[in-house]
Each structure stands twice: as structure tokens, then as C-alpha cells.
Amino acid sequence: MLEMRHVSQRFEKDILIDQSYIFPSIGFIGIVGASGCGKTTLLYILSGLLKPDQGEIYFNNVPLDQDFLAKHVTFIRQNNDMIASLNVEDNIEIGCKIANLSGLEKLPGIVYQLDIKRCLKKYPSALSVGQRKRVSIARSLLKASDVILCDEPTGALHQEAGHEVMQMLKKASSQALVLIVSHDEDLLKTYCDEIVILENGRLKGTTHEAHYEIIPERKKKHYSLLPYAIKEVMFRAKRLISLICFQIILLSCLLFMVEGLHGLNFAINQSVEHAPLKNVYLVSRKDQEDFRLTGSHIRPHFQSEYGTISQFPETMIDVLPENHRHIVLKSGRMPEKENECLISSSLESKLKKKNVTYMLDKAISLQVVGVVQEYFFRHPTFYLPDQFTNQHQEYLSSSIYEVEGKVNLPKDSQYVVTNDVLQEKENYEELVRMGKLVGSLFIVISLFTSLSLMKIVFQSIALARKLENAILMTLGMKFRQLIIRFFEEGMIIGTLIILMSYLCCYGIREYIHTMTDFIKTYHFQLTPFVIFYNGDFYLAVAFIYILLVGIMDARGIRYVKKNEIVDILREED
Structure with missing residues (x-):
């Protein structure tokens, strides 16, 4: 039972003035009045969408709460009350799903009753006005709404379709309270149980005796609304x-x-991690004078620039360090003899034969036994074994020394220390x-x-x-x-x-x-x-x-x- 208690509302003018009115639990009630008198506003107040300036709305002797609209009410508007991104079936079911109410199993029977089975997969834009009204009524029936509020539901329909809608609402009123606002008083007189007039802020009609019924609690069922969100994204x-x-x-x-x-x-x-000379530091004096440096992992620098590889005159020539475990070979093996050498992978495709000639003071034949894997730094280089320098000590420098390992570097500040690999890094x-x-x-x-x-x-x-x-x-x-x-x-x-x-x-x-x-x-x-x-x-x-x-x-x-x-x-x- 829907009840107004001392309700007042003003919207540019007085729409309701201290009105108390009791509507029946079921029945078909028409609401009429002059244009602009506030009939639609009255529906919004009764639904709980609009809180009145004064007074309160009660449902079964309990003030309306935030769940009233979801659990007990269905709105049928004149122009549009469907979601454009959802098809007819979704638009019917969404009322139950928002309120987490069970009862979707009743859908086939309701669809058959209202003759909208062919429309289930259609979208609102493909429906006629009459079909839209049927969908709205189907939504109220599936939801088993206690209150159905209709705002000019026949306003855009031709006469025959208008009568069809009124007949369906009349049938629904046997189990719910149907309140309908319309300018067509003849239509209301034909179908409504009673008519209430809204005039000068007052409701004129037959108010009912308070008779409160215990409405059984609908069975709850949780629904996810995520599929509707997906459909909305696809629609847009x-x-x-x-x-x-x-x-x-x-x-x-x-x-x-x-x-x-x-x-x-x-x-x-x-x-840097796999560069052959990453741990080799060149040490010289600031004045470039000759000096003597001794110690573990220290050797004179081999002046390879005095010679060239005849087949590759522009390539660099370096001497392999004593510790070569960090060196990654793309193919082959490490040199074991003085006339064996390695080449960098950037030279591999250019090398036609495994033997090359190193022109120093005389032609020296070298055999390529392995290829050093290169990564980001790519320098065409030949790598000679330490044994080779022992046989050609005349090319060892007395002003530059190679120190393997940072811990073995001299502490004296008079020396200049460089590392080409780290400098490039x-x-x-x-x-x-x-x-x-x-x-x-x-x-x-x-x-x-x-x-x-x-x-x-x-x-x-x-x-x-x-x-x-x-x-x-x-x-x-x-x-x-x-x-x-x-x-x-x-x-x-x-x-x-x-x-x-x-x-x-x-x-x-x-x-x-x-x-x-x-x-x-x-x-x-x-x-x-x-x-x-x-x-x-x-x-x-x-x-x-x-x-x-x-x-x-x-x-x-x-x-x-x-x-x-x-x-x-x-x-x-």
C-alpha cells in the first residue's frame, strides 16, 4: 500500500500542498489534471526518485528506502525507457538483475503472453512505439513489481495500439498497483478502477483505508552486470x-x-662482460717517459701497430689476457701455440682461408683456430696468444704496461690508467x-x-x-x-x-x-x-x-x- 503523508512540493509553482493520500495495494488508478499541474512530478515523488520538500512517502507503513525503486517499482515512460546498447531480452531482464531478484525463468511465458518473442534479439532502435511499451510491461511482469508507474504510456500510439497497452496494464493491475498519468480521460474512464484529479496542488479522489499487508520477501540471486558493460563498450x-x-x-x-x-x-x-680485454688496463707515465713496472699479472704492452695483417690491413691486433674464461667463442677453440690466433665474429664472413699473414719485420703465418663472439661492440680484431709476444720481445713497449685486473693497478698518482672497453662503455x-x-x-x-x-x-x-x-x-x-x-x-x-x-x-x-x-x-x-x-x-x-x-x-x-x-x-x- 502506497501512502502520502503531508507531502508538499513546489516546482516554479505549488504542485502539492500538504497532501495525504492512500493508494490501494492493487488496482488501476488514473491520474488526470491540467497540463503542467505536476502529474509526472507526482510519479517521481511516489517512486522515490524525487524527495518532496515536506512530508514523506510510505510503502506498507514503512518510509521509502533506497531499495524501494529497485525491488518494488517499474517505470513506464512516454518516450524512452529502454537502454539503447541492450537488446529486448536484456532490457526485460535488467530490472531483476539490478535488484538481484530471482525469477528469470518466467521470461518465456511473459514473452509469449505479450507476443514479443520475435523481438527478443532486436535493439530498441528497431522497435515500434507499441513494441517498446510491451517490453516495458514485460519488464514489470518479470520483476513482479508491486507498483507500476506509467507516464503517458499511450501518448505516441494510435488508438488501437493504445487500447492494447491499456488492456495489458489492466491485466497487470490484478496483481499490482498501476498508476497511470494520461491526458486521454476517455481512455482512463474505460479501463481504470478509479480516477484521481490533481488540481491546484491537491489530489481529489477516493482515498483508501490503511490496510497493510506483509509482502513476502523475493528470493535473492546475485547477477553480474559486467556483461552489460561489455555490450555498452561494443555498442559505442x-x-x-x-x-x-x-x-x-x-x-x-x-x-x-x-x-x-x-x-x-x-x-x-x-x-663489456664478454669483451676479451675488459680486465686489461694500459698504464703509462704522465710524462710519457720509459719506466719499469713489475708485479703479478703485469706485462709490457705489445706494439702491434708496427705490423699489419696483409689480408686485412685495417684491422686491430691485440694480445689475449692470461685469464680468458670470460671470453665466449662463437666457434673453434682458444690458441695453444704461438702461431695460432682468434678473430672477432665481424671478420668471420670475410675470412676465406684459415691462414693469414702478419707482416711484422718479416712475414709470419698465423692460423685462425677460433672466432670470438661479439655483441654490441663490434671491432674487427685479431687476437694473438701471449706466447707470440714472448717470441717477439723487441716489440714490447718500455713506456706502456698492461695490467690485468683492477686490484693489480699501481696506486701512484703519477701514472695514467686507461681501459678502452670501459671507456667505450x-x-x-x-x-x-x-x-x-x-x-x-x-x-x-x-x-x-x-x-x-x-x-x-x-x-x-x-x-x-x-x-x-x-x-x-x-x-x-x-x-x-x-x-x-x-x-x-x-x-x-x-x-x-x-x-x-x-x-x-x-x-x-x-x-x-x-x-x-x-x-x-x-x-x-x-x-x-x-x-x-x-x-x-x-x-x-x-x-x-x-x-x-x-x-x-x-x-x-x-x-x-x-x-x-x-x-x-x-x-x-
Whole structure:
């Protein structure tokens, strides 16, 4: 039983003035009055959508709570009370699912009763006005609403269709209270049990005796509204496609930049780690004078520049260190004799024969027995064994010494110490640092641009969906549920963008690695672990990005404030 107790409402003029009225538990009640007298506003107040300026609405002697609309009421509006992104079947079921009410098994019987089986998979845009009214009535029957509020349900229908709708509402009134607002008094007199007149802020009609019934609690069943969020995203795909493509391109570029810089850094460190001369330091005096330096792992520098390899006159010639366990051979073995040598992998394809000639004071035949694996640093080099220098001591320098191992370096400040491998590493690391700085600026600017674009798109969509969200709230959706719905839609969009970005980046990366010679220099490298394991950077980025997109989309709910729902619905009417 629906009851008004001393209700007053003013909207530009007095609509209700201290009105108390009791409606029956079931029955078909018509409400008439002059245009603009507040009939629709009365329905909003009775539903709980609009709180009156004074007084209270009671249902079965209990003040309306936030669950009243979802559990007990179905709204049938004149123009539009369906969700455009959902088909007819979804539009019928959504009332039960919002309120978590069981009873979906009754759908086939209701569909048959209202003759809308052929429409179940159609969308609202493909329905006639009459079919839409049938869908709204089907929703109320499936939900087993105690109160059905109808605002001009026959206003846009021809006479025959109008009578059909009234007949269906009349049948529904045998189990529920049906309140209908209409300008067609003849139609109301034909079907309604009684008619209430709203005039000068007062309800004129037969008020009923208070008779409160215990309404059995409907069986609860939890439903996820996530499928509706997915359908909403798919429905708005055309408006989102530009945003999604832009975000995918942007994120792919950012990931490529991160992987490229990390891959470069990894390749540099890998080259240094396996460089044959990484632990060899050249020590000389500042005045370039001859001196004598002795100790463990110290030897005079071999002046290889006095000779050349006749087949490769431009190549470098170095002497292998005593400790060569860090050297990785692409093929072959380490030299064991004085006339054996190694070559760097960058020379392998150019070498026609295994024997080469070293022109020193005389022609010396050398046999290539192995190939040194090169990584990022690629220098065409021949590596001679230490035994070779023992046989050619006349080329040993007395002003430059080679010290193997940093711990063996002299402490005296008069010496100049250099390491070509580490110096090259420092030079490249400086370039990497500059690249990271430029990349960071690019990322900041790109993300700002990206988020600004996303904000504009989401705002425009949210504004276009004001009415739809207001309709959802007439179906009983709470403000919190509406926020979650927006958030879920944003997370779906964010997940789609991040997955496509990762796939795009992965595909291009694998193409570069497998179809080009780029791999010979360095790989685009997955980022190191951030928290627990290698590559979890991507999970962190995905989580933050998806969460951010969800929050940005959820901000669109501010265009549908709870106290403005009635105003939004009035604009449509």
C-alpha cells in the first residue's frame, strides 16, 4: 500500500500542498489534471526518485528506502525507457538483475503472453512505439513489481495500439498497483478502477483505508552486470575506435622506446662482460717517459701497430689476457701455440682461408683456430696468444704496461690508467642517459596528450549518456552501481588497449629480431624485474593503465547527479 503523508512540493509553482493520500495495494488508478499541474512530478515523488520538500512517502507503513525503486517499482515512460546498447531480452531482464531478484525463468511465458518473442534479439532502435511499451510491461511482469508507474504510456500510439497497452496494464493491475498519468480521460474512464484529479496542488479522489499487508520477501540471486558493460563498450565502438587506435599506437611506441633503451643498455653490458680485454688496463707515465713496472699479472704492452695483417690491413691486433674464461667463442677453440690466433665474429664472413699473414719485420703465418663472439661492440680484431709476444720481445713497449685486473693497478698518482672497453662503455652509457631523458620527456608529454584526449572522448560519451543513466536509475540502479558500471566499462577499454598494444609491440619486435639483421647488434629487451620476476614491469604498467582508464571513465558519472535525475528525465519529456 502506497501512502502520502503531508507531502508538499513546489516546482516554479505549488504542485502539492500538504497532501495525504492512500493508494490501494492493487488496482488501476488514473491520474488526470491540467497540463503542467505536476502529474509526472507526482510519479517521481511516489517512486522515490524525487524527495518532496515536506512530508514523506510510505510503502506498507514503512518510509521509502533506497531499495524501494529497485525491488518494488517499474517505470513506464512516454518516450524512452529502454537502454539503447541492450537488446529486448536484456532490457526485460535488467530490472531483476539490478535488484538481484530471482525469477528469470518466467521470461518465456511473459514473452509469449505479450507476443514479443520475435523481438527478443532486436535493439530498441528497431522497435515500434507499441513494441517498446510491451517490453516495458514485460519488464514489470518479470520483476513482479508491486507498483507500476506509467507516464503517458499511450501518448505516441494510435488508438488501437493504445487500447492494447491499456488492456495489458489492466491485466497487470490484478496483481499490482498501476498508476497511470494520461491526458486521454476517455481512455482512463474505460479501463481504470478509479480516477484521481490533481488540481491546484491537491489530489481529489477516493482515498483508501490503511490496510497493510506483509509482502513476502523475493528470493535473492546475485547477477553480474559486467556483461552489460561489455555490450555498452561494443555498442559505442565507432565512437571509441579513434581513441583506442591512438592509444595503441602511443603505448606501442612507449613500450618500444622502453624496450629499445633497456635492450641497448643490456647489450652494452653484455658486450663489456664478454669483451676479451675488459680486465686489461694500459698504464703509462704522465710524462710519457720509459719506466719499469713489475708485479703479478703485469706485462709490457705489445706494439702491434708496427705490423699489419696483409689480408686485412685495417684491422686491430691485440694480445689475449692470461685469464680468458670470460671470453665466449662463437666457434673453434682458444690458441695453444704461438702461431695460432682468434678473430672477432665481424671478420668471420670475410675470412676465406684459415691462414693469414702478419707482416711484422718479416712475414709470419698465423692460423685462425677460433672466432670470438661479439655483441654490441663490434671491432674487427685479431687476437694473438701471449706466447707470440714472448717470441717477439723487441716489440714490447718500455713506456706502456698492461695490467690485468683492477686490484693489480699501481696506486701512484703519477701514472695514467686507461681501459678502452670501459671507456667505450661510458661513452655509450652517456648516450643512453640522454636517450632516457628525452624518452622520459616524450612519455610525459605523450601521456598528458593521451589522457587529455581520453578525457574529452569520455566526457562527450558521458554527456550523450545522461538520459540512459537516468533511465537506469529509474530501474533501481543505485548511484554506487552506476559508478561501478562506468568503472567497468573504462577497465574493459583499458584492457583492450593494453592487450592490443602489447601484441603490436611483440609482433613488431619479433619481426625485427627474426626478419632483419638488427639482432646482430642488439635485441629489444624485456625490462628487468620491478617487484618479483623478469617482465613484471608490463603487469605493473597494465594494472596502472587499466585502473587509470577505469577511473577516468567513472568520472563521467558526475554528469548524472542523483538530485538531477528528474531534471534530465524532464528534458527528454
